Amino acid sequence: MTEQPTPCCPILARGVRYRWDELRQQHQLLFPEGMLVLNETAAAIVRLCDGRSRDNLVAELSRSFPNASIHMDLSELLDRLASRGLIDDANNAS
Secondary structure (H helix, E strand, C coil): CCCCCCCCEEEECCCCEEEEECCEEEEEEECCCCCECHHHHHHHHHHCCCCCHHHHHHHHHHHHHHCHHHHHHHHHHHHHHHHHEEEECCCCCC
């Protein structure tokens, strides 16, 4: 598997969607091969992956989580999601 570059304008890949599972009280990322359970921080990041720039993501998340190391958490999560093919770059999406 080739390494996916971290998108500068992340958007959920085709066939991937976020949902809140009320029964299990979980944030979930659903994709054709399965499901990923997200913590609160990851869910906040994923919900903002709508094609906006990473700088915009950092600014928005910094307002919600003022004492967190947003830039590092954001980069780590986006790298992991991109390597699994769960997010794309909106600039390259068709």
